[in-house]
Amino acid sequence: MTSYKIEAGTAQHIGNRPQQNDRTALMTGARAPGYVLAVLSDGIATSAGADQVLHTARQVFDEFKPGDHPSLERLGQVLQDIISESHLVIKMNAVTTRTEIHASFVGLVLTPHGEAVWAHVGDSRLYRFENGKCLARTNDAAYIEHLQADGLPEDAARNHRKSKLLLNVLGNERKEPFLTFGSHTGLAAGDSFLLCSDGLWHFFTDAELAAVTAKATPRQASEMLIEKAMERSQGKGGNCTMAIIKLVKPAQDGAGVVKRVV
Numbered sequence: 001m002t003s004y005k006i007e008a009g010t011a012q013h014i015g016n017r018p019q020q021n022d023r024t025a026l027m028t029g030a031r032a033p034g035y036v037l038a039v040l041s042d043g044i045a046t047s048a049g050a051d052q053v054l055h056t057a058r059q060v061f062d063e064f065k066p067g068d069h070p071s072l073e074r075l076g077q078v079l080q081d082i083i084s085e086s087h088l089v090i091k092m093n094a095v096t097t098r099t100e101i102h103a104s105f106v107g108l109v110l111t112p113h114g115e116a117v118w119a120h121v122g123d124s125r126l127y128r129f130e131n132g133k134c135l136a137r138t139n140d141a142a143y144i145e146h147l148q149a150d151g152l153p154e155d156a157a158r159n160h161r162k163s164k165l166l167l168n169v170l171g172n173e174r175k176e177p178f179l180t181f182g183s184h185t186g187l188a189a190g191d192s193f194l195l196c197s198d199g200l201w202h203f204f205t206d207a208e209l210a211a212v213t214a215k216a217t218p219r220q221a222s223e224m225l226i227e228k229a230m231e232r233s234q235g236k237g238g239n240c241t242m243a244i245i246k247l248v249k250p251a252q253d254g255a256g257v258v259k260r261v262v
Contacts (some may be wrong), residue, residue, distance in 0.1 A: 009218030012241035022241035034112030049103025079119035090171035132214035134206035199240035
């Protein structure tokens with residue numbers, strides 16, 4: 001039994017965009033009691049790619065049967081399966097509709113054994129906080145190094161978002177998605193995670209996100225972050241979406257349960 005309970009929530013704001021293309025969800029597995037999956041996807045130009053990511057994530061996670069204690073590698077494989085299957089279906093749908101469909105991906109699996117595994121493709125991010133400090137976050141550094149290792153000049157690698165050929169997203173017909181993985185064991189009360197789209201993280205430092213997440217409930221933190229993001233964007237911000245997962249000290253009979261999903 002874990003020594004914490006989970007407080008979790010999701011929130012989003014449309015920003016100044018005509019439609020909301022981000023999607024996020026918190027899920028429990030049909031065959032994996034005690035396991036939690038958080039997923040966030042930013043659809044590019046349309047929500048179709050992000051919708052597919054969440055649909056695939058639900059299917060894959062519902063089929064996941066962990067057994068006694070799966071390895072971190074097996075948990076990572078669950079996330080890789082979501083990415084691979086989403087990428088394939090998005091490309092197939094793009095052929096059918098004759099439109100380009102792209103999406104980012106960030107996913108997190110929490111286990112009842114105090115473990116966390118995450119994976120990331122594209123501009124959406126995952127942050128790991130511990131007692132109000134940011135100890136890890138996803139970024140593009142590994143992808144830039146990968147492009148340079150393939151012989152691409154540094155300037156071109158760093159400007160990959162401007163190139164359809166190099167854009168690291170699900171659904172890119174020209175290039176397979178480049179995945180990064182992370183993990184942490186020994187989770188405890190005081191740990192927290194934030195998954196968010198670029199419409200949020202663009203306006204905050206790591207320290208600011210860590211502080212707000214530590215001091216407030218997921219609902220309160222999301223309201224404060226959305227309000228501040230809208231203020232700092234001066235009416236020019238895009239879709240803003242997040243999922244916040246906090247591990248807190250349990251009540252006597254409440255260890256290891258999800259307290260709230262909003």
